[in-house]
Amino acid sequence: MSDALIGSLGIIGLLVLIAANMHIGIALILVSYLGLIAIVGSDAAWGMLEVVPYTFISNWTLSSVPMFVFMGYICFNADLTRGLFDAARLWLARLPGGLAIASVFGCSGFAAVTGSSVACAAAMGKVAVPEMLRNKYDASLACGTVAAAGTVGALIPPSILLIVFGVIAQVSITDLFLGGIGAGIATALSYIAVILLRVTLNPSLAPRVTEEVTWTEKFSALKGALPVILLVVAVLGGLFGGLFTATQAGAVGALMSMVVAATQRTLTFKALKTSVIETLVTCGSLFIVTIGASMLTRFLTLSGVGYMISDAVALLGASPVFLLIGIAVIYMILGMFLEPIGAMLITLPIFLPLVGTAGIDAIWFGVFVAKLLEVGMITPPIGMNVFVLSSTVGKAAPAAIVFRGVLWFFVADIILLGLLIWFPGIITFIPNMF
Template identity: 40%
Template sequence: MSPVLQGCLTLAAILLLIGLRLPVGLALGVAAFIGTAALLPLPAAISVMARVPYEFSASWEFSAVPLFLLMGNVAWRAGMTDGLFRMAELGLARLPGGLAVATNFAAAGFGAASGSSLATTVSMGRIAIPEMLRAGYHPSLATAVCACAGTLAALIPPSIPLIVYGILAEQSVAKLFFAGIVPGLLTALAYTVMIVLRCRFNPALAPRVEVKAAPGEWRHLLTTSWPLPLLALVVLGGIYGGWFSPIEAGGIGALASIAFAALQGRMGPRRLWQVCLDAARTTAAILFIAIGAFMLTRYMTLTGLPAAVATGVAALDLPPVLMMAAMAVVFLVLGMFLDPFGVMLISISVLLPLFERMGYDLIWVGIIVVKYIEIGLMTPPVGLNVFAVKSIAPGIGLPTIFRGALWFLLAEAVVMVLLLGFPDLTLWLPAQLL
């Protein structure tokens, strides 16, 4: 059997193992080791694979992941999102679907501190869903906006998926951060337009509500909500100003978030311990999958499958638009069954050489890949963000949430057409700033 064919069979075996509910990281690592042992003598296979866990876990770039997760967890546990949502609610409630629009923009704001789609979804859902249901909003809109707006955290920096992609593709994390800003804001705008138009033509979806600020409420909100925008300013401003790297920004952001929460009396020793435990658990889960993916990447290099795929596709001489459409199908199908990091880590090991061979800018490719895998968070049957919303709104069925998410997928289709058709929307900002 040729190494390329063996690589194809290994990929099929991985999908089968994941379908049998084997953890993604274990499926990747076991399949990669067995495949390597079939190509090389067993001592050589052990030598090759034994170094991978240490090489990845000791990566300086990966240290940003637990730091940004810690920063987001502190902001969430300290209740910094409560005031953010209330400010958006007071400012936007008069629009058609105003509470949903407020949730959308509050999620974008919280995404600038958390970097995690699931954390943003759960945090905003706990605040916004009860508020919208009390106001008479249709359950499909109230739940879907939280599930879908949570994905904005994957693009608006700091973004955990962009850090992982930067490590895999050996690209500048700082450039990826700034490249994600315009697509993230464009997605938030597309969601807003869709919500307003739907609610304008179907007022029953979202009855108009009168939201008035209590005397002195704005002053109170400003004094309690200032940490989130300041955190985003510290992280992005420090990177742009060249004062510290994205990895150092994670440490400074985590320390600043703890200090801000302590100043507000919202971060005692017990809560800080729980926050650190949550960040450690999430980091361990990401690390476990990433190590398995790096083992798979090392094995794929031995088989020559990525180079064969790149050569074969390049020989077809497909137009770039058709090529990216085919990539969209691949990512969306994988996203229906695998978690986002599983999709990224499996696909990049095979497709990255293809993107390089075709001359695509890998910063732009990173934003497109992250967009695709985040869209997978909204699509059945996995739809992790949808399941997260279901866990905090147990009285609302999954079909209802998925039906609401379909409208957001239409908005995503418009955004993807713009990003694919006009790469400068993604690349202009990092070119100006870095």
């Protein structure tokens, strides 16, 4: 049996195990290890199993992941994000669909302290959806807005997806973060445009808020959002200003989030304990998947499958645009069934050589992949953000209603993905400035 055939069978076996609901990390390690035994023998395969996990996890950049994850969970469990939505609500409520627009701003602000779309959707679901429903907003608009706006979490730094991509692709985390800002802002603006369009065409979806708000109340609300804003400015300002590395920025952010929560008197022992446990569980699962992906890279390299795919694409003479469209379709399909990091790590060993051969900028591609994966978070039948929001809100938001609401934002995402391909400067403009 040829090495290429072993590699091909390994990919098929991996897909079968994932379809059978095996943990992605375990499936990756198992398939890679058995494939390596078939290609290089049991002794060499065992040696790789001993060396690869340590070599990969000892990468210093990865140490930023637990810090940023912990910072996000502290902000979430200590309820530091409510002030963001309250401030946006008071300033924007009189606009058409103002509360929904405020939700987009709230999600964008929350994304800057969590980097997680699921946490973003859950937090804003508790705060924003009840407020919109209380003001007679259409349930599909209210829930669809928050579920979709939660996806900004993977683009606005600090993004866990972009950190992992940077480690795998060996590119600058800071440049990826800078590129994510442009894509995140573009995403938020496209969602706001969808809200304004829908409400303009059908005003009954979002009745105007008649509550009179004084300027004193508006500026007072800004004080509630100020601690989180200062936290974001300090962490990202230090990172982009060259004062911190990514790891140091994560550590500073984690410490400052606890200090801010303590000054707000929301840092209870329960919140701290829950944040620590959730951080350990999240990072443990993430690192198992990344170790498996590193093993898969070795397996595909030795089997020659990755080179075969690259050569096939080169022979076809596919343009970078067609290549990106093909990659987008694959990620859209995977996003229906897999969580984002798992889908990314399974495919990067194959896709990175392809985009490198096609001359596609790695920073641009990293942000583009993050955007693609987040579209999968609102795509049926899985749509993780949809089900998280539905479970958070309860009976007022069955999954079917949320899916109906996110359809409009899904269309906006498809249009935006096209714009990112045709105008790559949306992503690369800010990194190039620095």
